[in-house]
Amino acid sequence: MSNEPIAHFEAASTLAVVVSSNEPLLFLSEDQKVIAASTSFCRAFEIDPATIPGRRLSELGNGEWAMPKLASLLKATASGSAQIEAYEIDLKRPNQKTRNLVVNARTLDDGDKDHIRLLLAVTDVTVARAEARLKDDLVREKAILMQEVQHRVANSLQIIASVLMQSARRVQSEEARGHLQNAHHRVMSIAAVQKQLSTSKGGNVELRTYFTQLCESLGASMIADPDRLSIAVTVDDSAVEADISISLGLIVTELVINALKHAFADQPTGKIMIDYCSTGSDWTLSVTDNGTGMPTGDDAPKAGLGTGIVEALARNLQGEIQLSDADPGTAVTISYRGASDLQAILPSAA
């Protein structure tokens, strides 16, 4: 053991580097005496620089640095058996709030193997930790609010759906019942998007899941004998924004309702096929039935609300509607072909 002043061993440049370190830094001897402390350390932890030389780490300030864990970790670092990397400790001082510190320590590698010295960097992360906590709280709060909103929307839609179904059961007129049931289908079609959105992360709606769910629910409520009539959904991996999915869903709803009502009146069996595929920004949606086909001429039915909804929504999506004979049955195709088709004149459906 040497009683020589420790500063004797140190190069002036080393001490200068330590003192001017921007990050609070302590330069310690093997027995944890402070050789030098950075100005930033003294400022951050309110220690008078004049009181530092020759003191032990445990004697700094009012002794708040006398932390057995830190001392033991520094000892292990000095002996080379451990390293302190981003070790978290709390600095407790009387009448002051606890500070959260992250400490890093290592031995100084200057080629002098006879004198082990330690560099202890101390970062005060109290503010950063508090901010992170606040951010976590906000994120959690946002999730709770989102859930609350979704819950309210779902409940409101349930109220609307319940009222429509109760009215539908009570009215005497078959026609009025049909209209109320259709209104119910439209509400449920939008609700299905809501359900999808609440379970998806990105805010996009996967069309295959959505259309499948939609047609299952339409079929469950409109098809009395599933062995007689069926709905098949073929959709690629497309996912679209919520607004677009609502429009597409309503179009499918209207066309399926229409087909179920009119296409199979005199047929023993029938099938409705929904297809959707997209390439780049182009997409095609088709609803095809193998029913009796659309009456033409004088027999053609007057366009109802359903047709109006389909036309308006297709126009909104800048899609082109095509009505064709599927022989047997009818195919309604709505397609969007890139920006070049923007000028295309939309056919006014019969």
Add this chain to the structure above:
Amino acid sequence: MYNGKAVVLVVEDSKIIRMGAVDLVVAASFEAVEALDADEAIRILETRSDIDLVFTDVQMPGTMDGIKLSHYIRDRWPPVKLIVASGTAILEESSLPEGSRFFAKPYSDHAIADAMARMLSNT
């Protein structure tokens, strides 16, 4: 095994939704009994022994939500069938007693009536 119609207890705090649920139960040819919350539902289950199925909402005022209620019922009245509906779509069916069904709101009346008919025909 039933003396006539199966009895369904509807537990829902929203008046209009409850009316709709009762309506769908009656339209499906079951008898409907109503409760505003879990506490009332338990009182009803304690006083009458003919409840075959409980159709409950999740978020309700009172001491228990619909999930707790469903577990309570499964513990105390194991034969009673359970259907749970909630405005929160992401609810694990695994958080419910085994054999119970979950539906996200807004539910389709047909789907609920269908589930009730299936569950009640299995007894």
